[in-house]
Amino acid sequence: MLDALFSQSLVGLHLLDTDLRVVRVNTATPAMRDVPVEDVVGHRVDEVYGLLDADEVMALVRGVLDSGVPLVAHIVRAHRRGDPGHQYFHEISVFRLETPSGDVLGLAVAVVEVTEREESRAREVVLEMTREHVGRTLDVLETCQELVDVLVPRVADIAVVEVVDAVLRGDHPPLAPLPRDVPLRRAAFRSAAGGGSTGTDADAPQAHPLGDVRALPGPTPYTQALSDLRPRAVASLDEDLPWLAADPARARAIRAAGAHTLITAPLTVRDTVLGLISLYRTRQGEPYDEDDVSLLLQVADHTALSIDNARRYTREHTIAATVQRQLLPRRPSSHPALETTPLLLPPDSGGQWYDTIPLSGARTGLAVGGVVGRGLHAAAVMGQLRTVVRSLAAFDVEPDELLARLNDTATFLAAERATLPTADPLHRQALAARFAYAVYDPLTLTCTVAGAGSPSLVVVHADGSTEVRNVPAGSLLGSEDKTPFAATAFTVPEGSLLILSDTPLPALVASGDADALRRLAEQHRGRPLEDLRDDVLYALAGSAEPGPTALLLVRTHPFPADRVGVWQLPDTPTVVATARRLVRDRLADWGVERETAHDTELIVSELVTNAVRYGSPPLELRVINDRALTCEVRDGSASTPRLRHASVADEGGRGLFIVAQLAQAWGTRYTPEGKIIWTEQNPPPG
Structure with a gap:
């Protein structure tokens, strides 16, 4: 059975001695097909396999040898011979081998390649983080920054988000294809080299600073993605690419950052263009593949919806603020x-x-x-x-x-x-x-x-x-x-x-x-x-x-005493003439023109007459020189005067009608002591 396992099983089997050297290895696993057995047997594990975290893995394996506690389903990363640019994931389980008397003989190591499973799991983690962390606020710039924070370094070493400038103001986004003269604003940037959200680190060069607004030169993969709303993946960013000459600033930033692969995708909602996502890899060796394209499309869809929600909120917020200011x-x-x-x-x-x-x-x-x-x-x-x-x-x-x-x-x-x-x-x-x-x-x-x-x-x-x-x-x-x-x-x-x-x-x-x-x-x-x-x-x-x-x-502030006149009036019919005289003298002191003064005298005459005839004492006359020329007559009755149109034969009933014609406004104000009939006229000059 052991011979069959070590020669035919697809599970990688290794037998290690107490010095962690390989004694026997399964030659049927895909990882061993191009590796001579003599290059493995007799060597330590970290000497023959391209472990990315060799010290950590060897410490774990040595811990199993010392303690006897097995290590089960631990994920390690490694490179293969002949394919150093690609990273592979392996699930290893390590068990200590002992004699019946308890002497330690070595270790048994089972290895299963789980690269596809781990990459799929990593993509699910990115999608879950995108749904959880991107779009938490109704702010376009904040949403874009949340996106690049999720993508770097999990998917890219450099991430850039550019948004149609009109979207930031809440305007309707343009329909695809995006015209070349439509400006885009650089809304978010992040680099694993240390540029952070500011992009000021020397290890994270940018084509343009954050907040820069300009139209994209073309034709380039960026303009093509905004034209047909399909993503573009560039496996190798070598200097011979002709489209780099169309955008010299971006080409210089790509070379300065050492980016070797690119993927760019549009941010779209209902055939309208909101912006563009561009991802670059500098440290991660493998280029973007179809799975990465699919992942970015899902991320872009969620982000575009979040940006559109923020845009709609900005638009409604702007309209509401405008309406409020107008009201x-x-x-x-x-x-x-x-x-x-x-x-x-x-x-x-x-x-x-x-x-x-x-x-x-x-x-x-x-x-x-x-x-x-x-x-x-x-x-x-x-x-x-x-x-x-x-x-x-x-x-x-x-x-x-x-x-x-x-x-x-x-x-x-x-x-x-x-x-x-x-x-x-x-x-x-x-x-x-x-x-x-x-x-x-x-x-x-x-x-x-x-x-x-x-x-x-x-x-x-x-x-x-x-x-x-x-x-x-x-x-x-x-x-x-x-x-x-x-x-x-x-x-x-x-x-x-x-x-x-x-x-x-x-x-x-x-x-x-x-x-x-x-x-x-x-x-x-x-x-x-x-x-x-x-x-x-x-x-x-x-x-x-x-x-x-x-x-x-x-x-x-104190009301100017010289701009108000107050008189207590006796409840007699002759008081009307007295009231007219008092008002005439006060208006003369204020410099009121004769026509206005004549109208005011007539108004006071009618109000005092009504108070004497239909009201009750005490009577008070007040004239105020304020924003309007105000006349007030106070009496102790709560009955309300009524404006009516007298017929031709009537001898009375025209007092309030005359007052209403001469004054700009008039009304009744009630107090605990009675009521006040007031009128307002144009203020005197000065």
């Missing part, structure tokens, strides 16, 4: 008693917004909010909600009532979304939004605020003291929770800094970060508001609870 106010409204600056974190999520809304009576509405989610759909919902907020604010409703009406709109939009087809991704995304709304009155120095979600309001006083106002938390807009919204009012001294946010500010509000507020309080006086916004951004950047946040920084 947001170009700049916060200016006001003599108020300056504001916004801060959106992140600035391009699509669903966050801010607004400063001019209101009657020199007041300003301050709004910050964010739609849960990101992308174009969040930006669209944001635009809808911002428009509704603007419309509701024009009716002078209180912040808590505004939130209740806004929540009705959000609930309606959520119900519409729920009726979408189940295949629509939006059907599974609940619509919800955070929101905070405050109204600041510079004449009474009061601020009234309400919120949906968990808003926060930090007040930094002019004397350096700080406080965190307790804003009543409400349910998210669009939720099924029917909890009513609540508002709170407080006094804001002149020269204060307010930070209004639709979410908690952990980096500023947390008790452990009181120093952050103190530093902000010490620094805010006399500094531009934009600089303070940067300080808040830096403080939030170190927060342990990052998340989408919309903030509005507000600094209050």
